[in-house]
Amino acid sequence: xxxxLAYAAYVPRGRLDADAGGASGRVVxxxxxxxxxMAVAAAAGIGDLSSVDAVLFASTSPAYLDxxxxxxxxxALHLPAATFxxxxxxxxxxxxxxxxxxxxSGGLVLAADVRxxxxxxxxxxxxGDAGAALLFGSGQPIAEVLGQWSVSEELLDRxxxxxxxxxxxxxxxxxxxxxxELVRGMGDTVAAASGVRDVxxxxxxxxxxxxTKRPEVLVKGQVSTTTSPIGMAGAVDPAIALAxxxxxxxxxxxxxxxxxxxxxxxxxxxxxxxxxxRRQSASVADxxxxxxxxxxxxxxxxxxxxxxxxxxxxxxxxxAGPPSARGAAWKFGFVGARCRxxxxxxxxxxxxxxxxxxxxxxxxxxxxxxSGHVATYTVDRLAYSPSPPVIDVVVDFExxxxxxxxxxDADPADVEVGTAVQLSFRRLFTAGGVHNYFWKATVx
Amino acid sequence: MSSKGIADKVAIVGMGCTRFGERWDAxxxxxxxxxxxxxxxxxxxxxxxxxxxxxxxxxxGQSGLTLSRxxxxxxxxxxxxxxxxxxxxxxxxxxxxxxxxxxxxxxxxVGVEKLKDSGFSGLLRTDPPADGTASELSLTAPAAFSxxxxxxxxxHGVDPGEMRSAMTHVAWKNHVNGARNPKxxxxxxxxxxxxxxxxxxxxxxxIFDCSGVSDGAAAALVVRADEAYDYTDRPVFVKALALxxxxxxxxxxxxxxxxxxxEVQRSAADAYAQAGITDPRSQLSLAEVHDCFTPTEIVxxxxxxxxxxxxxxxxxxxxxxxxxxxxxxxxxGGLKSFxxxxxxxxxxxxxxxxxxxxxxxxERQLADARTALTHNLGGRPGGCVSFVSVVGNRGA
Numbered sequence: 001x002x003x004x005l006a007y008a009a010y011v012p013r014g015r016l017d018a019d020a021g022g023a024s025g026r027v028v029x030x031x032x033x034x035x036x037x038m039a040v041a042a043a044a045g046i047g048d049l050s051s052v053d054a055v056l057f058a059s060t061s062p063a064y065l066d067x068x069x070x071x072x073x074x075x076a077l078h079l080p081a082a083t084f085x086x087x088x089x090x091x092x093x094x095x096x097x098x099x100x101x102x103x104x105s106g107g108l109v110l111a112a113d114v115r116x117x118x119x120x121x122x123x124x125x126x127x128g129d130a131g132a133a134l135l136f137g138s139g140q141p142i143a144e145v146l147g148q149w150s151v152s153e154e155l156l157d158r159x160x161x162x163x164x165x166x167x168x169x170x171x172x173x174x175x176x177x178x179x180x181e182l183v184r185g186m187g188d189t190v191a192a193a194s195g196v197r198d199v200x201x202x203x204x205x206x207x208x209x210x211x212t213k214r215p216e217v218l219v220k221g222q223v224s225t226t227t228s229p230i231g232m233a234g235a236v237d238p239a240i241a242l243a244x245x246x247x248x249x250x251x252x253x254x255x256x257x258x259x260x261x262x263x264x265x266x267x268x269x270x271x272x273x274x275x276x277x278r279r280q281s282a283s284v285a286d287x288x289x290x291x292x293x294x295x296x297x298x299x300x301x302x303x304x305x306x307x308x309x310x311x312x313x314x315x316x317x318x319x320a321g322p323p324s325a326r327g328a329a330w331k332f333g334f335v336g337a338r339c340r341x342x343x344x345x346x347x348x349x350x351x352x353x354x355x356x357x358x359x360x361x362x363x364x365x366x367x368x369x370x371s372g373h374v375a376t377y378t379v380d381r382l383a384y385s386p387s388p389p390v391i392d393v394v395v396d397f398e399x400x401x402x403x404x405x406x407x408x409d410a411d412p413a414d415v416e417v418g419t420a421v422q423l424s425f426r427r428l429f430t431a432g433g434v435h436n437y438f439w440k441a442t443v444x
Numbered sequence: 445m446s447s448k449g450i451a452d453k454v455a456i457v458g459m460g461c462t463r464f465g466e467r468w469d470a471x472x473x474x475x476x477x478x479x480x481x482x483x484x485x486x487x488x489x490x491x492x493x494x495x496x497x498x499x500x501x502x503x504x505g506q507s508g509l510t511l512s513r514x515x516x517x518x519x520x521x522x523x524x525x526x527x528x529x530x531x532x533x534x535x536x537x538x539x540x541x542x543x544x545x546x547x548x549x550x551x552x553x554v555g556v557e558k559l560k561d562s563g564f565s566g567l568l569r570t571d572p573p574a575d576g577t578a579s580e581l582s583l584t585a586p587a588a589f590s591x592x593x594x595x596x597x598x599x600h601g602v603d604p605g606e607m608r609s610a611m612t613h614v615a616w617k618n619h620v621n622g623a624r625n626p627k628x629x630x631x632x633x634x635x636x637x638x639x640x641x642x643x644x645x646x647x648x649x650x651i652f653d654c655s656g657v658s659d660g661a662a663a664a665l666v667v668r669a670d671e672a673y674d675y676t677d678r679p680v681f682v683k684a685l686a687l688x689x690x691x692x693x694x695x696x697x698x699x700x701x702x703x704x705x706x707e708v709q710r711s712a713a714d715a716y717a718q719a720g721i722t723d724p725r726s727q728l729s730l731a732e733v734h735d736c737f738t739p740t741e742i743v744x745x746x747x748x749x750x751x752x753x754x755x756x757x758x759x760x761x762x763x764x765x766x767x768x769x770x771x772x773x774x775x776x777g778g779l780k781s782f783x784x785x786x787x788x789x790x791x792x793x794x795x796x797x798x799x800x801x802x803x804x805x806x807e808r809q810l811a812d813a814r815t816a817l818t819h820n821l822g823g824r825p826g827g828c829v830s831f832v833s834v835v836g837n838r839g840a
Contacts, residue, residue: 190664312565319576327575331574346696348577354693376595376702378647380587382566392583394591404579404695417598428576436576 002106003141004269008045009243009281010112010131011036011230011287013409019297022125023223027230028248029129030409031387032440035059035112036069038131040076040425042368046133047281049077054084054107056098060234061114062089063249063427063435065162072437073110075332076425078366092207095235096150096265102136103145109134113234114302117341118166126209128230132239141417142278142428143246143255143269147194151182152263158207165304169207176210179260180218183211186264187219190256194268198222200253201245205237206260220256225251229284238267240284247283251275292409302387313384318432329364334423334439336401337362345401367423371444372397374419379412386429393441395421420444447686449718450544452526452840455679456664456671458487460581461795464660464783465629472504472558479661479788480515480554485838487665491515494665495548497522500535500555501787503570511554528822529736530687531555532662532790533831537685539666549667555792556661557785566657567786579695579836580824581721585736586654588824590647592739595702600754608640608648610757611738615639615652615780617766618735622777624808629656652739658783662791662796669839678802683815684718684834686711694826707830708747715817716749724749725771728834729813730800732793734821735778741765745773748819748832767808775800775808790831793818801837814838 011280014028029038039057043049052341055077057070070085079085086105098109112131115125136145140172157175160167169175183204191197202221205228212232216225229244238259245255249271257267300306319331329335329350337349340363344355347367352359370396380390391407393415407415408424421441428436460482462475470478484491497520499511508522510591527534532555539553562568566584597607616636622628634652640714641652665675672679688711694700712724721727733748735741745756750771751764759765765773776782779789797816799805815836822829 102597155590312563314562314568315562316576316581317571317573320573323573323575327577331575331577344697350696354691354696375698376588376591378583378587379644380582380584380590382584382586382645383582385582390587392579392587394695394702396616400698402698402700404583406582417594428582438577 001145001345002103002136002138003145004134004143005139005141006046006135006242006278008042009240009248009287010041010045010134011284011286012038012129013291014294015291016299017293017295017425020299026125027128027130027288028299029114032408032428034063034114034435035061036063036072037425037427038112038129042112042131042133043077043108044074046108046135046333049079049108051137051139052079052083052108052128052135053229054102054105056088056101056107056109056113057084057300058088058094058098058235060091062087065433068168072332075328078333088197092205092237092259092261093234095238096259099267100148102134102399103148104115106137109136109239111235111239113236115232115234116178119305121301122209123167123232126231128204128228128233130230130233130236130240132236132243134242140274141272142275143271146196146268146270147190149186149189149193149266150263152187153178153182165317172208172210175208179206179208179211179264182264183218183258183260186266189250190266192269195443196254196268199256201249201255203227203238203241203242203257203262205241207232208260211260215269219256221256223253229288240293242254243280244284246271246275247285251276257292268382298387311384311388313382316384316429316431318434319436329439334368336367337366338400343400345399347401347403350390367397367401370397370399371420371422374415374421375402377407377415387424391415392413393421393439405439405441407441410443414443446788447714447718449684449717450540451683452669452681453544454540454666455669455839456794456798456835457667457672457675458483458489458665458678459663459795459798460486461627461662461792462660463627464656464658464785464792466560467659468560469536470659472510472556475558475659475661476554476556476727477516479556479663480552483552483663483665489665492518494520494550494552496520496542496551498535498538498551498553499524500526500531500790501557502526502528502531503568504556504558504787506651520537527736527829529786530790530820530822530829530831531787533818533820533833534790536664536791536794537687537773537831540682540685542746543666543668549671551666552663553666553791554663555788555790557787558659559657559785560659569726584646585824586649587646589737589740590649590741591702592732592825593648594701596739596743599701599749601810602757607757610742610760611653612636612639613760614735614738614741616640618723618774618778618780621767621808622670622781625782626778628781629658630777638752649737655736655779656781656783660783660785660788660792662788662795664791672839678837680798680801680835680837681839682833683836684832685830686714686718686832688714689829690827691697692827700826702825703819704743705747705825705828705830707828708819711830711832712748719834721834724817727815728817729815730772730775730797730810731817731819732776732796733773733819735774735780736784736821741773744819748817773809775810790818790820793820794833794835799836801835
C-alpha cells in the first residue's frame with residue numbers, strides 16, 4: 001500500500017464583502033476560476049510531480065461532463081501522455097474514491113469545487129470554494145495510511161439535479177441523526193480494526209451542517225477535532241480539512257478523517273518525521289488570512305445569479321477544437337519556443353525566429369513556472385469580460401520572453417511598471433459552451 | 445530601400461467622399477454609390493469609363509461583388525482588399541499600380557465601412573477560428589494604444605501632466621479643424637476641460653482621446669500622369685506609395701518599449717526616398733496622419749520625422765501641427781473628428797490632400813499647398829501595417 005507523500009491546498013483570494021450579510025468573509029473563487037483551474041493551482045503546491053502516473057480529479061462541480069476535466073489539469077501540469085487522468089464527479093464521496101484508488105496504485109488526488117448556494121441561503125453562507133491535492137506513492141511518506149473504511153447508506157439528505165446550479169437538502173435534523181450514528185459507529189469500527197485508540201487529530205466533514213457544527217460530540221481527538229476550515233466545500237471537504245491538520249500536526253501523530261456523505265468514509269493516518277520538512281509552503285491558515293474583498297453583487301454576477309450590464313462589446317468566439325489541440329502545449333502548458341541559434345524566447349511558439357530569422361530551430365521552453373515583471377500595463381474599460389474592467393499587463397519573463405496577459409485577482413491600484421508577477425491557469429471566459437482556458441498573470 | 449516607386453507615373457483626377465458619421469440614413473450600398481458618384485462627376489466620367497475597380501473594406505462586405513452589385517457594374521474587374529485600418533490606402537495603392545503597370549487606363553479605388561449597424565462600441569474583430577489565447581481577444585484597440593502614454597513618459601522623462609496636456613491638445617486641435625469641415629462626423633470645438641473630464645475608456649484615454657466610430661465611403665479615380673490634364677486642370681500626382689508590415693516583434697520582444705512604430709519609420713523612409721524628400725518638415729505642406737488615439741499622433745510626429753525623438757509632445761503643445769503651425773497635421777479633423785470608417789479612412793486622408801492641393805478646402809484652405817503626406821496605420825503598437833503616401837500638385 002502507498003503512503004501520503006505530499007499535500008497542498010489552494011484557497012482562492014476572494015472574500016465576500018461585508019454587504020453580503022451573514023456570508024461576509026466567505027471564500028469565493030474568482031470569475032475566472034473553476035474546479036479545473038483550482039485543481040491545477042492546488043497541484044502546483046505539491047512541487048515535484050515527476051513520479052505521478054495517475055491524476056484522479058474529484059469534484060461536485062466539474063466544468064464539463066462527457067469530457068474529462070483531468071486531461072486539461074494534466075496538460076497544465078505538463079504530465080506525460082502516459083498519465084492516467086480521470087474524473088470522479090458527483091459527491092464528496094468522489095474524493096474518497098480517488099484516495100482509495102491512489103492508495104492501491106499511487107497517484108495524485110485532486111479535489112476542487114466551486115460551491116454555489118441560492119442568494120441568502122445557508123449553502124451560500126456556509127460554503128466555500130477551494131482546491132486540494134494529496135499525492136500517494138511508494139516513496140518515503142509524510143504519513144502512513146493505517147487503513148480506510150466505509151459504510152454506505154441511501155439517504156435523501158442533500159442532492160442536486162445535474163441541470164441545477166444550486167442544491168437542496170432535507171431538514172437538517174433528519175440527516176444529522178443518521179450521520180451522528182454512522183460517524184460514531186465508524187469511530188468504533190476504526191478503533192477496533194486498527195487497534196488505534198485515542199486518535200490525536202480527528203477531522204469530521206459532511207454536507208450536513210449539523211454534523212460539522214460540533215464535530216467533537218461525535219468523535220473527539222486527543223489534540224484536535226476539526227472540520228473543513230472554509231465551510232462546506234463539496235469534494236474538497238475531507239482533503240482541505242486534512243491539509244489544515246497536516247499544516248500543524250507533529251511527527252508520529254495519528255489523524256482520522258471521517259467524511260459523512262451518503263454513509264461514512266474513514267481514513268486513518270500516522271504522520272512521520274518527514275512531515276515537518278514537507279509541509280506545504282503556505283498553510284491553509286496563511287492562505288485564509290490573505291484575500292481581497294468581492295462585492296456581493298459582483299459575486300452574484302460571477303455565478304450567473306445576477307445579469308449585470310457589460311461593456312457594449314460582442315462576446316468572444318468560442319475557442320476552436322483543432323487549433324486548441326495543435327497548440328495544447330502553449331494553451332494549457334504555457335510552453336514557448338527558444339531559438340537554438342540566438343536564444344530568443346517566443347511566447348507563443350513560432351517557427352521563424354523574430355530576432356535572427358532562423359527557421360525551425362526551436363526548443364520547447366516551459367515558462368509556466370517562471371516569474372516576470374510588468375513592462376507596461378493598461379486598464380481596459382471597453383473590453384468584453386465577465387468582470388470588467390480588464391487589466392492587461394505586458395510581462396517580460398526572467399530568462400527571456402514577453403507576453404501580453406490579463407492580470408487576475410487584482411485592482412488597478414495593485415499594478416505598476418516593474419511589478420513582479422507569476423502565472424496562474426485560469427478560465428478566461430466561456431463562449432458557445434466552451435471554456436477558454438489559458439494563463440493569466442497574478443501579482444507575486 | 446528596395447522599392448523603386450512609381451513617382452509621377454499616375455495621378456488622381458477625381459475624388460469623392462461622403463459625410464462621415466452615424467449614417468443611420470444610409471446603407472453600405474448608399475455610401476458606395478454616393479462616394480463613387482462624386483468621384484466620377486468630379487472627373488467628368490461615367491461609370492463605364494472606369495476600366496477596373498479596387499474596393500477596400502475591413503468588414504462591411506466580402507469580395508468585389510460588394511461594389512459591383514450596388515453599382516450594377518458591367519462585368520468589370522473588381523477586387524476587394526483588406527489591410528486592417530490601412531485598408532483604404534491599400535485600395536488606392538493597388539489602383540495606382542494597376543495604372544502604372546499599363547494594364548488599365550482608368551482605375552477607381554474605393555473604400556467603405558459601415559460600423560454603426562452592429563450596435564457595439566469600437567471595432568469588431570473577424571478572426572479565424574483559433575485557440576483563444578491571443579491577447580487581442582481581450583485587449584481592445586484603445587487599451588493597446590493607451591500603453592504608448594506611460595511608456596513615452598517613462599522613456600523621455602515627460603511629466604504625465606504635461607503628456608496629458610499634449611494628448612488634450614491633439615484632440616482639441618483636431619476638433620477645431622473638424623469644426624471647419626462640413627463632411628466631418630464631429631463639427632464642434634471641444635474645450636480642453638471637457639476632453640480631460642470625459643469618461644475613461646482605457647488607461648488614461650477618455651472618450652475624446654479616441655477616434656470617431658463612423659460610417660462613410662471615399663473614392664479616387666487614378667489615371668496615367670501623362671493623360672491627367674485631359675481630365676482636370678488640377679490633377680494630383682502620386683509621388684510615393686510605401687507599405688511596411690511588421691514582423692509583430694514588439695509583442696514578443698522585451699527590447700520593444702512602446703514609444704515608437706518601427707513600421708512607420710520604415711514606410712516613411714521608403715516614401716521619402718521614392719518622392720525625393722530629404723527634409724519632410726520643410727518640404728511637406730500638410731500631413732494627414734493616423735490619429736486613432738491622441739498619443740498615437742504624438743508618437744507619429746517623431747516616427748514620420750516631423751519632430752525630434754522625445755520632443756513630439758513639446759512641438760504638439762507649441763502648436764507646430766495646428767492649422768496655422770509650421771506643418772499642419774490633420775487639418776480636416778483627422779480620424780478624431782472627421783471619423784474613422786476603417787475602409788474609407790486612407791482615401792479620406794487623400795481626399796483632404798486632393799482638396800488642399802487644388803485649393804478647394806474652403807475655410808480651412810492652407811496657403812500655397814504643394815505637397816501632402818498621408819499616413820495610415822493598421823494594427824497596434826508592437827505589430828502593425830503602416831502606409832505612407834506623398835502626393836503633389838506638380839508633375840514631373
